[in-house]
Amino acid sequence: MSDWKEGAAHDLMSLGGRFALLTRGEGSSVWDAEGRRYLDFLGGIAVNCLGHAHPVFVEAVSTQAATLAHVSNYFASPGQLELAARLKRLAGTGDAGRVFLANSGSEANEMAFKLARLHGNPTGRTKVVVVEGAFHGRTMGALSLTPKAKYRDPFLPAVPDVVTIGHSIESLEAAFADGGVAAMIVEPIQGEAGVIELPAGFLTRARELTTEHDALLILDEVQTGSGRTGEWFAFQREGIVPDAVTLAKSIAAGFPLSALITFGAASDLFYPGTHNSTFGGNPLAAAVANATLGYIEDSGLLENINARGAQLRTAIAELPYVTGTTGAGLLIGIRLSEPVAAEVRAAAHERGLIVNAPTEDIIRIAPAYTIGDAEVAEFLTLFRAALDAVASASASASKENPS
Ligand SMILES: *Cc1c(COP(=O)(O)O)cnc(C)c1O
Numbered sequence: 001m002s003d004w005k006e007g008a009a010h011d012l013m014s015l016g017g018r019f020a021l022l023t024r025g026e027g028s029s030v031w032d033a034e035g036r037r038y039l040d041f042l043g044g045i046a047v048n049c050l051g052h053a054h055p056v057f058v059e060a061v062s063t064q065a066a067t068l069a070h071v072s073n074y075f076a077s078p079g080q081l082e083l084a085a086r087l088k089r090l091a092g093t094g095d096a097g098r099v100f101l102a103n104s105g106s107e108a109n110e111m112a113f114k115l116a117r118l119h120g121n122p123t124g125r126t127k128v129v130v131v132e133g134a135f136h137g138r139t140m141g142a143l144s145l146t147p148k149a150k151y152r153d154p155f156l157p158a159v160p161d162v163v164t165i166g167h168s169i170e171s172l173e174a175a176f177a178d179g180g181v182a183a184m185i186v187e188p189i190q191g192e193a194g195v196i197e198l199p200a201g202f203l204t205r206a207r208e209l210t211t212e213h214d215a216l217l218i219l220d221e222v223q224t225g226s227g228r229t230g231e232w233f234a235f236q237r238e239g240i241v242p243d244a245v246t247l248a249k250s251i252a253a254g255f256p257l258s259a260l261i262t263f264g265a266a267s268d269l270f271y272p273g274t275h276n277s278t279f280g281g282n283p284l285a286a287a288v289a290n291a292t293l294g295y296i297e298d299s300g301l302l303e304n305i306n307a308r309g310a311q312l313r314t315a316i317a318e319l320p321y322v323t324g325t326t327g328a329g330l331l332i333g334i335r336l337s338e339p340v341a342a343e344v345r346a347a348a349h350e351r352g353l354i355v356n357a358p359t360e361d362i363i364r365i366a367p368a369y370t371i372g373d374a375e376v377a378e379f380l381t382l383f384r385a386a387l388d389a390v391a392s393a394s395a396s397a398s399k400e401n402p403s
Helices: 001-012 055-065 078-091 105-123 140-144 147-157 169-177 202-210 262-267 281-298 301-316 341-350 373-400
Strands: 023-028 029-032 037-040 098-102 126-129 162-165 181-186 214-218 246-249 258-262 322-328 331-338 354-358 360-367
Touching: 001 055, 037 373, 055 147, 055 281, 078 258, 098 105, 098 341, 098 360, 105 140, 105 181, 105 246, 105 258, 126 169, 140 147, 162 169, 162 301, 169 181, 169 202, 181 202, 202 214, 258 262, 301 322, 301 331, 301 373, 341 354, 341 360, 341 373
Parallel strands: 126 162, 126 181, 181 214, 214 246
Antiparallel strands: 023 029, 029 037, 098 258, 246 258, 322 331, 331 360, 354 360
16 A cells, blocks of 8 residues: 555545545646646546636635635625626626625535525425435535435434425426425536436426425536536526526635525525625635636637537547436536446546546546647547456456356
C-alpha cells in the first residue's frame, strides 16, 4: 500500500472512494503525486465547469480574497447582491423572485424542505412527494428526501411525511389523489441515479398537479443547473416554471456555494428568524460565482455545451458495450450492455481517464464546459481502450469458465 493510502486509512473516515492522490490541475487535466496525468471527464462530480485552475476562477478567488472574504449574514456585500440579481435573471423569476445563498447542495435542499413546511403547515398539509431513485443530499432533511435504502436506512427515523413515487404519470397522479401534499421535490434528470430521465410529460404533469393542489413544485437542479444541460436550468428545456429551484455543483466552478431561488408567492414564505447561514453567500463565494456565470454567459459556453454534448453522444453510441446515452448537454449517462461499469471505470483510471460508475451498468461523464476537439478525441480514444480491455478480460474469463 502506498504511503498516502496508509495515511488516509489512518486519519480519514472510511467512506469509500479515494482512487488517487491528486495534487494539481489545469484545464481538463489533473496530475497525481507521482506526476501521472489524467483526463478529467467527471469534473469533481459535475462541479469544475471551467476545468481546473481557469484564469477567471484564479483571478476571482485571488482578488476577492485580498479584498473582503467573509462578513456573516449580518451584512450584505455587492457581490452577493449582484449574484442574486443574476440568478433571478437567468432563472426568469421576474421581480417577485428571491434568492438565498448557502454552501452545498444538501443545504439548499434543506431550505427547500423548510419552504415546503412553511407553505403547507398553515393548512395542515405536510406531505412532500419525491421520486424513486432521487438524490437530494446527505444531511438529515435532504437524506429524508432521498429514498435510497443504502443511504437512508442506517439513519432512520427519517423526517416524516415524505412520500416516494415511481417513474410514471399514474404514480404521480396517485400521490396527489389523497390530498395533504405541501410540495413535490424532483430532479429534472436524476444525476446520482445514473443520469436517469423522467418519462416525457412527467414534469409538465407535476406542474399541473402541484398548481391544482396548491402544492409547491421544487426542482433540485444542483446537478442539472448552472448551464450543465445546455440551458441555464434544465426546467427551461421543459417549458415549465417551478416555485423554487436549488443550485450548487457547477455554480462557482469548484468554490463551495449553493442557492435556493424562489418564484412568485413562494418568495414570501421565509421571514426573519426562520433561516440563515454563517458562511452562505459570503463575498468570496459570491465573487467566484459571478465570475463563473459571467464567463459562461459572455463567452457563449452554453453553445459549446450543446455542441460538445451532441458530438460526444454520437461518437459514444458507436463504441463497444454501449447501448445508448441519456441526459442532456454535458451531463451524459452511458448505458452498457453488461454490468461491467465498475471494471470500465477502473480500466479508464488505469489509462489516465476519470469517469464514474453510478450503477453497475452506467458510466457517467460531466466534463468541463470548456472542452474542445482535443479533449473529445482523447476521451474517445481512452474510453474505447478501457471498454476493449474489459471486453477482452471478460472474453478470456468466459473461455476459462464456459458456463
Ligand atoms: C450532489 C447533489 C446533491 C447534494 O449536494 P452536496 O453539495 O453534496 O450536499 C443534491 N442534489 C443533487 C441532485 C445532487 O446532484
